[in-house]
Amino acid sequence: MAxxxxxxxxxxxxxxxxxxxxxxxEILDTAAREFAEKGFDGARVDExxxxxxTTKRMIYYYFTSKDQLFVEVLxxxxxxxxxxEQHLDVDHLDPAEAIRxxxxxxxxxxxxxxxxxxxxxxxxIHRAEHIARxxxxxxxxNPALDVLTRILARGREAGQxxxxxxxxxxxxxISAFCVFRTANRYTFNAIFDRDMLDxxxxxxxxxxxADMLVSYLTTR
Amino acid sequence: MAxxxxxxxxxxxxxxxxxxxxxxxEILDTAAREFAEKGFDGARVDExxxxxxTTKRMIYYYFTSKDQLFVEVLxxxxxxxxxxEQHLDVDHLDPAEAIRxxxxxxxxxxxxxxxxxxxxxxxxIHRAEHIARxxxxxxxxNPALDVLTRILARGREAGQxxxxxxxxxxxxxISAFCVFRTANRYTFNAIFDRDMLDxxxxxxxxxxxADMLVSYLTTR
Amino acid sequence: MAxxxxxxxxxxxxxxxxxxxxxxxEILDTAAREFAEKGFDGARVDExxxxxxTTKRMIYYYFTSKDQLFVEVLxxxxxxxxxxEQHLDVDHLDPAEAIRxxxxxxxxxxxxxxxxxxxxxxxxIHRAEHIARxxxxxxxxNPALDVLTRILARGREAGQxxxxxxxxxxxxxISAFCVFRTANRYTFNAIFDRDMLDxxxxxxxxxxxADMLVSYLTTR
Amino acid sequence: MAxxxxxxxxxxxxxxxxxxxxxxxEILDTAAREFAEKGFDGARVDExxxxxxTTKRMIYYYFTSKDQLFVEVLxxxxxxxxxxEQHLDVDHLDPAEAIRxxxxxxxxxxxxxxxxxxxxxxxxIHRAEHIARxxxxxxxxNPALDVLTRILARGREAGQxxxxxxxxxxxxxISAFCVFRTANRYTFNAIFDRDMLDxxxxxxxxxxxADMLVSYLTTR
DNA sequence: TATGAATGAGCTTTCATTCAT
DNA sequence: AATGAATGAAAGCTCATTCAT
Numbered sequence: 001m002a003x004x005x006x007x008x009x010x011x012x013x014x015x016x017x018x019x020x021x022x023x024x025x026e027i028l029d030t031a032a033r034e035f036a037e038k039g040f041d042g043a044r045v046d047e048x049x050x051x052x053x054t055t056k057r058m059i060y061y062y063f064t065s066k067d068q069l070f071v072e073v074l075x076x077x078x079x080x081x082x083x084x085e086q087h088l089d090v091d092h093l094d095p096a097e098a099i100r101x102x103x104x105x106x107x108x109x110x111x112x113x114x115x116x117x118x119x120x121x122x123x124x125i126h127r128a129e130h131i132a133r134x135x136x137x138x139x140x141x142n143p144a145l146d147v148l149t150r151i152l153a154r155g156r157e158a159g160q161x162x163x164x165x166x167x168x169x170x171x172x173x174i175s176a177f178c179v180f181r182t183a184n185r186y187t188f189n190a191i192f193d194r195d196m197l198d199x200x201x202x203x204x205x206x207x208x209x210a211d212m213l214v215s216y217l218t219t220r
Numbered sequence: 221m222a223x224x225x226x227x228x229x230x231x232x233x234x235x236x237x238x239x240x241x242x243x244x245x246e247i248l249d250t251a252a253r254e255f256a257e258k259g260f261d262g263a264r265v266d267e268x269x270x271x272x273x274t275t276k277r278m279i280y281y282y283f284t285s286k287d288q289l290f291v292e293v294l295x296x297x298x299x300x301x302x303x304x305e306q307h308l309d310v311d312h313l314d315p316a317e318a319i320r321x322x323x324x325x326x327x328x329x330x331x332x333x334x335x336x337x338x339x340x341x342x343x344x345i346h347r348a349e350h351i352a353r354x355x356x357x358x359x360x361x362n363p364a365l366d367v368l369t370r371i372l373a374r375g376r377e378a379g380q381x382x383x384x385x386x387x388x389x390x391x392x393x394i395s396a397f398c399v400f401r402t403a404n405r406y407t408f409n410a411i412f413d414r415d416m417l418d419x420x421x422x423x424x425x426x427x428x429x430a431d432m433l434v435s436y437l438t439t440r
Numbered sequence: 441m442a443x444x445x446x447x448x449x450x451x452x453x454x455x456x457x458x459x460x461x462x463x464x465x466e467i468l469d470t471a472a473r474e475f476a477e478k479g480f481d482g483a484r485v486d487e488x489x490x491x492x493x494t495t496k497r498m499i500y501y502y503f504t505s506k507d508q509l510f511v512e513v514l515x516x517x518x519x520x521x522x523x524x525e526q527h528l529d530v531d532h533l534d535p536a537e538a539i540r541x542x543x544x545x546x547x548x549x550x551x552x553x554x555x556x557x558x559x560x561x562x563x564x565i566h567r568a569e570h571i572a573r574x575x576x577x578x579x580x581x582n583p584a585l586d587v588l589t590r591i592l593a594r595g596r597e598a599g600q601x602x603x604x605x606x607x608x609x610x611x612x613x614i615s616a617f618c619v620f621r622t623a624n625r626y627t628f629n630a631i632f633d634r635d636m637l638d639x640x641x642x643x644x645x646x647x648x649x650a651d652m653l654v655s656y657l658t659t660r
Numbered sequence: 661m662a663x664x665x666x667x668x669x670x671x672x673x674x675x676x677x678x679x680x681x682x683x684x685x686e687i688l689d690t691a692a693r694e695f696a697e698k699g700f701d702g703a704r705v706d707e708x709x710x711x712x713x714t715t716k717r718m719i720y721y722y723f724t725s726k727d728q729l730f731v732e733v734l735x736x737x738x739x740x741x742x743x744x745e746q747h748l749d750v751d752h753l754d755p756a757e758a759i760r761x762x763x764x765x766x767x768x769x770x771x772x773x774x775x776x777x778x779x780x781x782x783x784x785i786h787r788a789e790h791i792a793r794x795x796x797x798x799x800x801x802n803p804a805l806d807v808l809t810r811i812l813a814r815g816r817e818a819g820q821x822x823x824x825x826x827x828x829x830x831x832x833x834i835s836a837f838c839v840f841r842t843a844n845r846y847t848f849n850a851i852f853d854r855d856m857l858d859x860x861x862x863x864x865x866x867x868x869x870a871d872m873l874v875s876y877l878t879t880r
Numbered sequence: 881t882a883t884g885a886a887t888g889a890g891c892t893t894t895c896a897t898t899c900a901t
Numbered sequence: 902a903a904t905g906a907a908t909g910a911a912a913g914c915t916c917a918t919t920c921a922t
C-alpha cells in the first residue's frame with residue numbers, strides 16, 4: 001500500500017516480507033500481553049499462539065525459543081520509553097522544572113504502560129538473564145541519564161542543587177516511585193485497601209514525585 | 221523434654237506435634253527460598269521436597285496445594301517486618317527524626333530480606349491472589365501506618381510538615397525506594413552497570429531515603 | 441500365586457509391589473521389541489506405551505528417560521546369554537569338541553534371539569553409550585571368556601591348538617559369524633538373494649562355524 | 661572453463677550442470693558422514709544441510725526425501741568396494757593364496773571405510789528397505805562372488821578345498837569377521853575392554869581371517 | 881497421622897516436508 | 902532450474918496432584 005508497484009508479480013516479494021513483519025509484530029504484541037499477565041513461566045506458548053492468527057510452530061520459526069521470544073518482547077518494551085526520553089528537551093528550562101518534567105515523563109509512561117512495568121518486574125525475578133542475552137538491551141545506553149546529568153550539572157552550577165547525588169541516584173528515586181505504583185499495586189491494595197488507579201490519587205502522586213525530588217535536590 | 225510424661229506412649233502425642241511443627245517450618249523455609257528464587261510458577265514442588273527432609277507427599281499433606289503453600293510462605297514473610305514495625309518506638313522523637321528512623325527501619329529490613337522483597341514482587345505478578353486468600357494477611361493492619369499517622373499528625377501540629385500527604389503516601393514513597401533497590405537490582409545492574417550491593421552505595425541510599433522524605437515533608 | 445497369604449489386607453502390600461514389577465517387565469518386553477524393530481531413534485515412547493497396558497507417563501515414572509529405558513532393555517537382553525554361558529559345562533570334553541559346543545551355543549542363542557542381535561547392532565551405532573552408562577553391563581565379566589580361556593589352555597597343553605590366539609580372538613570369530621547371519625540378514629538377502637532363515641542353510645552354517653574354528657585352532 | 665563457449669548465455673547450461681553435480685556430491689558426502697555417525701533416524705536433514713554449502717531445500721530438490729538421500733548414499737558407498745573387487749586379479753594364484761588375498765582386500769576395505777560398515781549396519785536395522793528401492797543396488801551383482809566361485813572351483817579341482825561350501829558361505833564368513841571388527845567395536849570395547857583400533861591387533865586379525873578361511877577350506 | 885505409588889493433562893520443542901513462486 | 906518461507910504432526914518429557922491404604 002505504501003509503496004504500490006507497477007506489476008503484480010514483483011510486488012509479491014515485498015508483500016510477503018511485510019506479512020512476515022506483521023506476523024512477527026502480532027506475535028510480539030500478544031506475547032507481551034501474555035508474559036506481562038502471567039509471568040515468564042506462567043505464560044504458555046500455546047496460549048500465545050491461540051491468541052494470534054498464527055500457530056505455535058510459527059512462534060518457534062520466528063523466535064527460536066520461548067526465552068528468545070521474551071528477549072524480543074523486552075527489547076520492544078524498552079524501545080518505547082527510550083524513545084520518549086530521547087525526545088525530552090529540557091535544556092532550556094530551569095533545573096528544578098527540568099527535574100519535574102523528567103519525573104512526570106517517567107510517571108506518565110509507567111502509568112500508561114503497566115505491562116512494561118510488569119515485564120521488568122518479571123525480568124528481575126529472572127535476574128535479568130534475558131537482558132544479558134540481548135545485545136540491543138545490554139549495550140543500549142539510557143538517554144534519560146544524559147539528560148539528568150546535564151540537569152544536575154546546571155542545578156549545581158546555579159547553586160540550586162545539592163552535590164552528593166548523581167544522575168543514577170535521581171533516576172532510581174524517580175523510577176522506584178513510578179514503578180512501585182504499578183508493580184506493587186496489588187499487594188498495596190490487598191493490604192491497605194488503597195486503589196492506585198484512582199485518578200485523584202494518580203494526580204496527587206504525579207505531583208508528589210516531582211516535589212519530592214526537587215525538595216530533596218534543593219535541600220542542602 | 222520440656223514436658224516429660226510418665227509413659228512412653230502418651231508422650232508420643234506432643235512430641236509428634238512438635239515434629240509436625242518442625243517439619244512444617246522446614247518446608248516453609250525451603251519453599252520460601254525456592255519461591256523467592258524461581259517465582260511461583262518457576263518453583264517446583266518436587267524441588268522443594270528434595271531440599272527438605274520430607275517428601276513431596278508431606279507438602280501436600282500439610283499444605284494442601286502449591287498455592288496454599290505460597291500463601292503460608294507469604295504469611296510468614298510478612299510476619300517479620302510487621303513485628304519490627306510493632307516494636308518501633310518513635311513517639312518521643314522529633315517528627316523529622318521519627319520519619320528518618322522509620323525509613324531506616326524499612327531500608328534495613330528490605331536490605332537484609334531480599335527474599336521478602338522478591339516474594340512480594342512475585343505476589344504482585346499474581347495480582348495478590350494469595351494474600352486475598354489469606355485471612356491472616358488481608359485482615360492484618362499495618363502497625364507502621366499507625367506510627368506514621370501519629371508522626372505526621374505531630375509534624376503538622378508543630379507546623380513542620382506539609383499537610384497534603386497522608387501516612388499511606390509516605391509509606392509508599394519509603395517502600396518504593398527500599399523495594400526498588402532489591403527488586404530491580406538486576407535490570408538496573410544489567411542496564412546501568414550499577415551494583416546495588418556495594419556497601420558505600422547502600423549507606424548513601426540509606427541516608428537518601430530518609431533525607432528525601434524529610435525534605436519533602438518539611439517543604440511547604 | 442507362589443506365596444498365597446492368609447489375609448487379604450496384608451497381601452495388598454506385596455501384591456502391589458509384584459504388580460509394579462510386572463508392569464516394569466511388560467514395559468521392558470515391549471520396549472525391547474520396539475527398539476529392536478525400529479532402532480533407538482526410530483522407536484517411539486508413545487508407541488511403546490500404546491502396546492503396553494500402561495501409559496507413557498508410567499514409562500517415565502519407572503525408567504526416567506528413553507535412554508535409561510534402553511539401558512535396562514540392554515541389561516535384560518544380555519542377561520539371557522550370560523546365563524547360558526554360565527551354565528556351559530565343557531571342562532570334561534575334548535578341547536576341539538568343547539570349542540564346537542561353545543560355537544553352537546552362541547549360534548543357537550543368536551539364532552533364537554534376533555532381537556538381541558539387533559539391539560547390540562543398534563547400541564553399536566550409538567557407540568555403546570548406554571552400556572557405558574550401565575553399571576550392570578560395564579562391570580559384568582563374560583563367563584564365556586573364562587570357559588574359552590580354559591579350553592584354549594587345555595588344547596595347547598595337549599599340543600592340539602595353535603598358540604597365537606587368545607580367548608577374545610576366538611570369541612570374536614564365533615560372535616562375528618553368528619551375529620552376521622542375523623544382523624546382516626537383510627542386506628545379504630537383498631544383494632545376494634540368500635535367505636538366512638532357510639533351515640538347511642542354518643544347519644549348514646551351524647556346522648560351519650564350529651568346523652571353521654576347530655580347523656583354524658588345530659592348524660599349526 | 662573446460663569447455664569455453666562463444667556466448668555467455670549458452671555456457672550457463674553446461675556450467676550449471678557441472679555445479680549441480682558438485683552440489684549433489686557435496687550433499688552425498690556430508691549425508692554419508694551424518695547417516696553413518698547418527699543412524700538414519702538420528703541424522704537430521706537440517707544438520708546435513710548446515711554442514712553443506714547448500715540449503716535444506718536443495719537437498720529436497722535433488723533427492724526428494726530423506727529416504728531417497730539415504731538410498732543414494734548407500735549406492736555410492738557400495739560403489740567403492742565393488743570397484744575394488746572388480747579389479748581383483750587372483751586367477752593366476754594358488755587357490756589358498758587367492759583366498760587369502762580376497763580376505764585381505766575385504767579386511768583392508770572395511771578397516772579403512774568404517775562409515776561403509778556403519779551404513780550397512782544401519783540399513784540392516786531398516787531391513788534393507790533402501791536397497792530394495794534402489795535399482796542400482798538390488799540389480800548389481802557382486803564381482804567378488806564370481807572371483808570366489810572361480811577360486812573355489814580351482815581349489816576343489818586341485819583336491820585342495822572341501823566341497824561342502826559355496827562362494828556365498830565363504831564370502832559371508834570373511835565379511836562377518838571383517839564387519840564385526842568395525843560394527844561391533846564399541847560394545848566389544850565396552851564389555852571386554854579390547855581396543856579394535858590397536859595396530860598390532862589389526863595385523864593379527866588380518867592374518868587370522870585369511871588363516872581361518874584357508875584352514876577351513878583345506879580341511880576335509 | 882502419614883505416606884509410597886501412580887497419573888492426566890499439558891509443556892516446550894523438533895522434524896521432515898511442502899508452498900509458492 | 903532453484904529457493905526462501907512456512908508448517909502439520911508429533912516427539913520426549915514434566916507438572917501438580919490424587920489414589921489407596
